[in-house]
Amino acid sequence: MNIIGLCGSTGAGKDEAARRISGRRMESAMERHSDYLRSRLECNGREPIPANMSALFEANAKVLGYQWVAVDVVRSIWNRYQYVGCDGPWSVAIVGIRNVDEVAYYRREFAKSPRNTFFRLVAIVAPQETRFERIRNRGERPGEKGMSWEDFVAIERLNGNTGLREVMRLADARVLNTGTKEHLYERIDALL
Numbered sequence: 001m002n003i004i005g006l007c008g009s010t011g012a013g014k015d016e017a018a019r020r021i022s023g024r025r026m027e028s029a030m031e032r033h034s035d036y037l038r039s040r041l042e043c044n045g046r047e048p049i050p051a052n053m054s055a056l057f058e059a060n061a062k063v064l065g066y067q068w069v070a071v072d073v074v075r076s077i078w079n080r081y082q083y084v085g086c087d088g089p090w091s092v093a094i095v096g097i098r099n100v101d102e103v104a105y106y107r108r109e110f111a112k113s114p115r116n117t118f119f120r121l122v123a124i125v126a127p128q129e130t131r132f133e134r135i136r137n138r139g140e141r142p143g144e145k146g147m148s149w150e151d152f153v154a155i156e157r158l159n160g161n162t163g164l165r166e167v168m169r170l171a172d173a174r175v176l177n178t179g180t181k182e183h184l185y186e187r188i189d190a191l192l
Contacts, residue, residue, distance in 0.1 A: 001090045001117040007097045008124035011131030013177040018093035020188045031073045033096035054158040066101035099163040123171035
């Protein structure tokens with residue numbers, strides 16, 4: 001099993017890279033850290049905006065440790081893998097790794113797998129101005145369309161993003177994403 005952990009700042013292209021990874025094989029999956037946070041917020045009737053997601057993450061991290069989302073992701077991957085029961089190549093993209101405790105947890109858990117499981121951390125990198133324009137144009141999440149530069153910078157300063165630089169230094173590979181989707185796909189394909 002090939003596990004690719006993706007880290008990078010907002011708008012760098014992590015989701016697009018994950019779609020490429022998980023779309024290459026039939027037996028593949030994508031796990032997004034932000035989906036775990038969003039679902040918990042929505043269950044509690046709170047809006048899944050970056051400030052709320054960061055606050056939820058920090059509150060749970062104080063009780064469960066900073067790897068708490070990674071624990072849920074690993075459980076989900078193993079459950080899906082056992083259910084599918086495939087012995088051949090299987091790819092999983094994990095999107096949104098943001099702290100060193102998560103990286104350590106993934107490396108430790110996947111290293112003790114009884115099957116051939118490989119975990120690689122890949123940093124997706126793009127200039128701040130490029131990322132700002134991407135999220136304003138995509139408008140996928142609340143507040144992105146028409147977002148101001150000040151709001152964008154404030155999101156980058158949220159607690160959940162403060163350990164990202166250190167995580168990116170731990171990456172096994174870096175992908176510079178300043179061009180088209182096709183250019184990003186070529187770089188992702190070269191890694192796989």
